[in-house]
Amino acid sequence: xxxxxxxxxxxxxxxxxxxxxxxxxxxxxxxxxxxxxxxxxxxxxxxxxxxxxxxxxxxxxxxxxxxxxxxxxxxxxxxxxxxxxxxxxxxxxxxxxxxxxxxxxxxxxxxxxxxxxxxxxxxxxxxxxxxxxxxxxxxxxxxxxxxxxxxxxxxxxxxxxxxxxxxxxxxxxxxxxxxxxxxxxxxxxxxxxxxxxxxxxxxxxxxxxxxxxxxxxxxx
Amino acid sequence: xxxxxxxxxxxxxxxxxxxxxxxxxxxxxxxxxxxxxxxxxxxxxxxxxxxxxxxxxxxxxxxxxxxxxxxxxxxxxxxxxxxxxxxxxxxxxxxxxxxxxxxxxxxxxxxxxxxxxxxxxxxxxxxxxxxxxxxxxxxxxxxxxxxxxxxxxxxxxxxxxxxxxxxxxxxxxxxxxxxxxxxxxxxxxxxxxxxxxxxxxxxxxxxxxxxxxxxxxxxxxxxxxxxxxxxxxxxxxxxx
Ligand SMILES: Nc1ncnc2c1ncn2[C@@H]1O[C@H](COP(=O)(O)OP(=O)(O)O)[C@@H](O)[C@H]1O
Ligand SMILES: [Mg+2]
Numbered sequence: 222x223x224x225x226x227x228x229x230x231x232x233x234x235x236x237x238x239x240x241x242x243x244x245x246x247x248x249x250x251x252x253x254x255x256x257x258x259x260x261x262x263x264x265x266x267x268x269x270x271x272x273x274x275x276x277x278x279x280x281x282x283x284x285x286x287x288x289x290x291x292x293x294x295x296x297x298x299x300x301x302x303x304x305x306x307x308x309x310x311x312x313x314x315x316x317x318x319x320x321x322x323x324x325x326x327x328x329x330x331x332x333x334x335x336x337x338x339x340x341x342x343x344x345x346x347x348x349x350x351x352x353x354x355x356x357x358x359x360x361x362x363x364x365x366x367x368x369x370x371x372x373x374x375x376x377x378x379x380x381x382x383x384x385x386x387x388x389x390x391x392x393x394x395x396x397x398x399x400x401x402x403x404x405x406x407x408x409x410x411x412x413x414x415x416x417x418x419x420x421x422x423x424x425x426x427x428x429x430x431x432x433x434x435x436x437x438x439x440x441x
Numbered sequence: 442x443x444x445x446x447x448x449x450x451x452x453x454x455x456x457x458x459x460x461x462x463x464x465x466x467x468x469x470x471x472x473x474x475x476x477x478x479x480x481x482x483x484x485x486x487x488x489x490x491x492x493x494x495x496x497x498x499x500x501x502x503x504x505x506x507x508x509x510x511x512x513x514x515x516x517x518x519x520x521x522x523x524x525x526x527x528x529x530x531x532x533x534x535x536x537x538x539x540x541x542x543x544x545x546x547x548x549x550x551x552x553x554x555x556x557x558x559x560x561x562x563x564x565x566x567x568x569x570x571x572x573x574x575x576x577x578x579x580x581x582x583x584x585x586x587x588x589x590x591x592x593x594x595x596x597x598x599x600x601x602x603x604x605x606x607x608x609x610x611x612x613x614x615x616x617x618x619x620x621x622x623x624x625x626x627x628x629x630x631x632x633x634x635x636x637x638x639x640x641x642x643x644x645x646x647x648x649x650x651x652x653x654x655x656x657x658x659x660x661x662x663x664x665x666x667x668x669x670x671x672x673x674x675x676x677x678x679x680x681x
Binding site: 342345364365368439 | 486489491514515517518520521522524526528530531532541542545546547574576577587590591594
């Protein structure tokens, strides 16, 4: 009887609420970073595609850095060094900035691939109808290329959502940080980690289901 | 009238069109024949400004296609083009494929664009396929869709770049019939083609291209019966 009692006295229903709130923060910082990062990354991808040499020489290496340096290092460095240049950002803002740039670096490649997937003949056909460069981008390249790379983009988005756990090192109380706090208090690591895992699953499963649904609809 | 004067086109060091002079009158059907790589597609791209030119001039109804001040997007509305690959927009239904350009380029309302599209699809014999996605259409149907899409902009000229070359043999006929229909309706057409029957029966004139030079141009009877150029005779002997 003893251990069971201790089990329940440690983890209270209230704690579930605490984790739920933290999951919402995970969702919030993820949605924000993924949205901003996707817009920025699409712009970068277009620059890489169009800019040819200039972008290849300047933008591409910078994006490579953000793609290859582990996120946790980027977060810690940015959070600690940003104040030196006068940027006093709280953990949430710092996390959002780095996650956004990280997302953008990943999305840039996806977006460039999307533009390439549309191909020159399709775009010549669109332009021959009198579409301007921008109308072609908006009405032909975006929908066709976007659909072509949508699965890759979903992969990036779900990855960033999981990676947002790393913002916990800055002290932002998202799902992982909340779990650590609870583990320290309750000494119930397995229960709480399992719960946290369930929360992550609950956040990403609907996204991947909906993505599959969209892909099937487009495949007709 | 399409007027081409001493047109030179280079891809890097490659001299692809070597001084082309050609006039195409309103209502005329011109077929362009010649071996692969002789510059036929490039000629069409230079006419509607999809490729820049290095020397000479192309004018369409007096407007210089390659001049700086020319509104090329507006000019292209006059010049419908159909490619070897039909390039249907895969995310749009047949109707939406055809309605897109009238809607966003000409600013037609959704309803107007729909009507235009439905009319053009009927015109090319796809009246039953309005709400079908291109993926469910045969190559021949998709090529007719591409023709309808070009016609929806009410062009005064149509440029065809080997419109039947990528089709299975049994689907060539329906596309050629559609092109014939347009010719009968009085459309001005430049048709790059390997279909010698079409070139002979439908065109007013046939031009033979050889290594970036327009070797010979004349009525079909002369080109097919009594070609002056040795190259033309050789080419025709091989395709028959
Ligand atoms: N975008 C391009 N870049 C470089 N070379 C090209 C390009 N397009 C065509 N060419 C070359 O120009 C020549 C003429 O091509 P093209 O006009 O397509 O010939 P055709 O349509 O008669 O087969 C060919 O040698 C081809 O390889
Ligand atoms: Mg060609």
